[in-house]
Amino acid sequence: QLQLQESGSGLVKPSQTLSLTCAVSGGSISSGDYSWSWIRQPPGKGLEWMGYIYYRGTTYYNPSLKSRVTISIDKSKNQFSLKLSSVTAADTAVYYCAREVLGSGSFDHWGQGTLVTVSS
Amino acid sequence: DIQLTQSPSFLSASVGDRVTITCRASQGISSYLAWYQQKPLKAPKLVIYTASTLQSGVPSRFSGSGSGTEFTLTISSLQPEDFATYYCQQLNSFPRSFGQGTKLEI
Numbered sequence: 289q290l291q292l293q294e295s296g297s298g299l300v301k302p303s304q305t306l307s308l309t310c311a312v313s314g315g316s317i318s319s320g321d322y323s324w325s326w327i328r329q330p331p332g333k334g335l336e337w338m339g340y341i342y343y344r345g346t347t348y349y350n351p352s353l354k355s356r357v358t359i360s361i362d363k364s365k366n367q368f369s370l371k372l373s374s375v376t377a378a379d380t381a382v383y384y385c386a387r388e389v390l391g392s393g394s395f396d397h398w399g400q401g402t403l404v405t406v407s408s
Numbered sequence: 409d410i411q412l413t414q415s416p417s418f419l420s421a422s423v424g425d426r427v428t429i430t431c432r433a434s435q436g437i438s439s440y441l442a443w444y445q446q447k448p449l450k451a452p453k454l455v456i457y458t459a460s461t462l463q464s465g466v467p468s469r470f471s472g473s474g475s476g477t478e479f480t481l482t483i484s485s486l487q488p489e490d491f492a493t494y495y496c497q498q499l500n501s502f503p504r505s506f507g508q509g510t511k512l513e514i
C-alpha cells in the first residue's frame with residue numbers, strides 16, 4: 289500500500305528557508321502515471337497547492353509563491369523535497385505531500401502532514 | 409487562475425439528512441474536479457474524482473455530478489462519520505486550486 293511521509297524541521301526562523309522531504313513507500317516515484325505535489329494548510333484555513341514535480345524533473349509552481357519555492361526529486365531514495373525561502377509567519381501551516389493520478393484528476397494519496405511554525 | 413467557490417460555507421444537518429454542496433468554477437474545467445473530505449487534524453481524503461467517479465472504498469451514499477463550471481457533491485443519508493469539512497479541487501489547469509471548504513456540522 290502506498291504511503292507518503294513528510295519530514296523536516298518543525299520550526300523555522302523568519303527570513304530562513306523551510307525544507308521538507310516526502311518519502312514514498314509501497315510504490316515507485318518514477319512511475320510515469322503520477323506527479324508529486326506539495327499542499328499546505330494554515331491553521332484553521334483552507335488548502336493551497338504549492339507546486340508539483342514529475343519523475344523526469346518537470347516542475348510547476350504556484351505563481352502566488354513567486355520564486356520562493358523549489359521542488360526536487362531523488363529517484364534513488366524514492367523521495368521528493370520542498371524548499372521555501374524567505375519565510376514569514378504567513379508560511380506557518382501544515383504541509384502535506386500528495387500524489388496526483390495523471391489523467392484522472394485527483395490526489396489519491398496524501399501524507400499525514402507536518403506542522404511548520406515560522407517564529408523567532 | 410481558476411477560482412472555485414463553494415456554497416454553502418457552513419451547513420448544519422442531522423443524521424439521515426440528504427445534503428448537497430455546490431462548487432462553481434470561474435471558467436470551464438470540463439470534468440476535472442475532485443471532492444475531498446477532511447476531518448480535524450487529518451489529511452484530506454479523496455471522495456470523488458472526475459466530477460462523478462466514486463473513489464474506491466467510499467460509501468455509495470456519496471455522489472458527484474456536474475461539468476464545465478458547476479458541480480455538486482451529494483450525501484444521500486448522512487451518517488455520523490460524514491460530519492467533516494469538504495473541499496472541491498480543480499485539476500484542469502495549473503495552478504491547481506481548491507474551494508474554500510464547506511464545514512458540515514451536526
